[in-house]
Amino acid sequence: QVQLVESGGGLVQAGDSHWLSCEASGRAFSSRWMGLLGWFRQAPGKEREFVASIHWVGGIADYADSVKGRFTISKVNAKNTVYLQMNGLKPDDTAVYYCAAGSRRSASPRNYDYWGQGAQVTVLS
Secondary structure (H helix, E strand, O other): OOOOEEEEEEEEEEOOOOEEEEEEOOOOOOOOOOOOEEEEOOOOOOOOOOEEEEEEEOOOOOOOOOOOEEEEEEEHHHHOOOEEEEEOOOOOOOOOEEEEEEOOOOOHHHHEEOOOOEEEEEOOO
């Protein structure tokens, strides 16, 4: 199993920068794990949508078109932690942000096996 714990949710102003972190642990996780960690978000009345992902070993990153150029996903393997740096935040970025672990590159939440509890990010206009 993989356990994922997010931190860093909160209220921010439009145009500001903010970051989230997600710490991974569990029997199925190690420093040589060949899977990936990703971020999804879900706003009220909307489907859960892909934000970004990164391979734990290879470091290849993918981004949704809606956040390209604004958000950056990164990792510190020694801390078992993945980060999401969010710049130029907009009110429509307001959502619950979820960290997820999967086995292959995918933008579909169905291809991710483990999920964090979610962190609320609210962007004030």
